[in-house]
Amino acid sequence: MNPIVKAVGVRKSYGTFEALKGIDLEIERGEVLCVIGPSGSGKSTFLRCINQLETVDGGALWVNDELVGYRRAGHKLYELSESEIARQRLTTGMVFQRFNLFSHKTALENVTEGPVQVLKRNRKLAEAEARDLLARVGLAYKCDAYPVELSGGQQQRVAIARALAMKPALMLFDEPTSALDPELVGEVLAVMRDLARTGMTMVVVTHELGFAREVASRVLFMDQGQVIEGGLPEQVLGTPTQARTREFISAVLG
Amino acid sequence: MSSVWRQRPTMSNFHGPTEDISQFEHVRRRHVGRYLSATVIVAIGAWIVTAFVRGQIDWSIVGQFLTVHSIVLGLANTVLMTALAMMLGVVLGVTAAIMRLSANPVVNRAAGAYVWFFRGTPVLLQLLLWFNLALVFPNLGIPGLFEVHTVDVMTPFLAALLGLGINQGAYTSEVVRAGLLSVDQGQYEAAKSIGMPRLQALRRIILPQAMRVIVPPIGNELIGMVKLTSLASVIQFPEMVHSAENIYYANNRVIELLIVAGIWYVVIVTVLSALQTRLERHFARGAGRSVQTR
Numbered sequence: 136m137n138p139i140v141k142a143v144g145v146r147k148s149y150g151t152f153e154a155l156k157g158i159d160l161e162i163e164r165g166e167v168l169c170v171i172g173p174s175g176s177g178k179s180t181f182l183r184c185i186n187q188l189e190t191v192d193g194g195a196l197w198v199n200d201e202l203v204g205y206r207r208a209g210h211k212l213y214e215l216s217e218s219e220i221a222r223q224r225l226t227t228g229m230v231f232q233r234f235n236l237f238s239h240k241t242a243l244e245n246v247t248e249g250p251v252q253v254l255k256r257n258r259k260l261a262e263a264e265a266r267d268l269l270a271r272v273g274l275a276y277k278c279d280a281y282p283v284e285l286s287g288g289q290q291q292r293v294a295i296a297r298a299l300a301m302k303p304a305l306m307l308f309d310e311p312t313s314a315l316d317p318e319l320v321g322e323v324l325a326v327m328r329d330l331a332r333t334g335m336t337m338v339v340v341t342h343e344l345g346f347a348r349e350v351a352s353r354v355l356f357m358d359q360g361q362v363i364e365g366g367l368p369e370q371v372l373g374t375p376t377q378a379r380t381r382e383f384i385s386a387v388l389g
Numbered sequence: 390m391s392s393v394w395r396q397r398p399t400m401s402n403f404h405g406p407t408e409d410i411s412q413f414e415h416v417r418r419r420h421v422g423r424y425l426s427a428t429v430i431v432a433i434g435a436w437i438v439t440a441f442v443r444g445q446i447d448w449s450i451v452g453q454f455l456t457v458h459s460i461v462l463g464l465a466n467t468v469l470m471t472a473l474a475m476m477l478g479v480v481l482g483v484t485a486a487i488m489r490l491s492a493n494p495v496v497n498r499a500a501g502a503y504v505w506f507f508r509g510t511p512v513l514l515q516l517l518l519w520f521n522l523a524l525v526f527p528n529l530g531i532p533g534l535f536e537v538h539t540v541d542v543m544t545p546f547l548a549a550l551l552g553l554g555i556n557q558g559a560y561t562s563e564v565v566r567a568g569l570l571s572v573d574q575g576q577y578e579a580a581k582s583i584g585m586p587r588l589q590a591l592r593r594i595i596l597p598q599a600m601r602v603i604v605p606p607i608g609n610e611l612i613g614m615v616k617l618t619s620l621a622s623v624i625q626f627p628e629m630v631h632s633a634e635n636i637y638y639a640n641n642r643v644i645e646l647l648i649v650a651g652i653w654y655v656v657i658v659t660v661l662s663a664l665q666t667r668l669e670r671h672f673a674r675g676a677g678r679s680v681q682t683r
Contacts, residue, residue, distance in 0.1 A: 186581075186582060187581075188578055188581060188582070217586050217587060218586050221581070221584050221585065221586045222584065224581060224582065224583075224584045225584045227582075228582070229578075229579075229582035231575060231578065231579065231582075233575050235573070235575035235576060235578060235579035236579070237576065237579065237580075237594055237598075238576075238598060238675045238676065239597045239598050239672075239674060239675045239676075240675065241675075248583065248593065248594075249583035249584065249585075252585070252589065252593055253583060253584045253585055253589075254584075281674065281675035282675060283675055283676070294579075297579075297583065298582070298583070301583055301584065
């Protein structure tokens with residue numbers, strides 16, 4: 136089977152700052168890929184390119200066998216329309232560092248919004264599924280709570296349920312525990328661990344090396360817009376071959 | 390340095406921990422300023438009330454004209470014009486605000502020019518321009534297909550509606566734009582991430598949250614509009630001030646009829662203020678902070 140994500144020489148710049156200096160990467164279906172690296176290394180930018188919250192400046196990116204953002208005809212690449220981009224985004228689910236729950240909607244409404252409004256699914260069925268999803272992240276009793284009434288950890292679990300409700304082929308996590316109080320990190324990681332066990336393909340940008348070691352099928356270390364090294368967790372985290380990786384890991388572990 | 394303040398001399402009212410003051414009576418501070426200002430306000434209020442009671446005002450006339458037919462008709466026209474002009478203003482305002490946030494430079498600048506022109510000229514002038522539109526465009530329509538004489542169409546009602554509504558739209562667009570900008574960027578990204586195109590994200594996610602910021606100033610503008618409609622009396626639109634004027638031209642009871650109109654304006658504004666509070670409470674849901682009523 137083809138890889139779910141294939142990146143060839145992906146570049147991205149903000150003005151003169153090169154956030155991504157040519158990323159070549161393949162992500163297989165069923166993989167749990169943890170991306171680690173210092174801030175500003177481009178790991179979040181790469182994640183955001185996958186679901187087109189950022190547009191790539193160079194190179195090519197395929198997600199689920201579709202060229203991201205463009206349609207090829209002959210020897211030309213035509214930029215996709217907004218609605219086509221919106222459709223492409225349905226392949227991926229995204230979990231943000233700052234949760235970004237819709238603050239005027241309850242937990243249940245947050246989860247049903249996509250299925251009902253975007254996928255045009257029956258509201259009753261969508262609600263039943265949303266309740267199941269919220270139960271799965273341990274929040275069945277918080278269906279009617281507004282985001283402001285939830286702790287950070289609970290908000291992030293609702294955000295995971297919201298992304299899952301769209302039945303994505305790939306889940307993206309952008310530092311999902313970085314904005315959480317330390318005692319709340321565990322509950323979110325537990326949900327992600329369960330999700331990984333179901334065989335969901337996941338790309339997780341994280342600073343939680345313990346989680347990466349335990350759950351990841353592969354760990355990638357990025358620095359200054361490049362992939363420095365990648366491999367099995369025990370290999371990258373235990374016996375890194377590159378000096379920069381070693382420095383980063385010892386800095387994180389303190 | 391912490392050692393410095395520890396060594397500062399003890400203040401005169403400092404009592405050593407050996408003396409027990411926990412049973413002493415607490416005496417509240419006396420708010421002399423509050424009593425003083427309250428006295429002044431009550432005195433001024435009493436003076437104004439006596440001035441009106443003793444003045445040359447025949448209150449029976451006020452009571453008599455409060456519900457007279459032409460005043461009630463004027464009241465109805467005022468309320469109707471307020472509602473319609475405000476609706477037009479909000480529709481134009483939301484449209485212009487969304488246009489101003491568009492990436493297309495033509496769309497964006499067209500909205501900017503609209504705001505620039507209609508905020509840049511007095512609304513009285515705009516009312517007169519619409520009313521006299523026939524001087525510029527004698528006929529309206531598509532030549533050959535259908536055409537009408539502008540004078541026939543541009544009634545005081547239509548001129549007032551266009552003048553007030555289009556002017557209002559220019560102000561409302563700035564309020565709406567501020568509201569849209571107040572919503573966190575993360576909300577757009579989250580909406581995109583579940584596959585929403587831009588307009589759907591605006592309608593379902595961004596605008597409802599912007600409403601919390603938009604409603605209070607729009608309420609303010611609506612209340613402004615109630616009174617702004619009185620300007621339409623200059624183009625013969627029969628709203629309340631126009632009706633009051635027509636009556637006092639005949640009977641010379643100027644102050645009495647102005648008071649009649651004033652009473653009705655206060656009544657409308659009071660009702661609208663109450664509605665605004667309820668609306669604010671509705672859009673405050675999930676905002677973590679109820680509407681401050683005090």
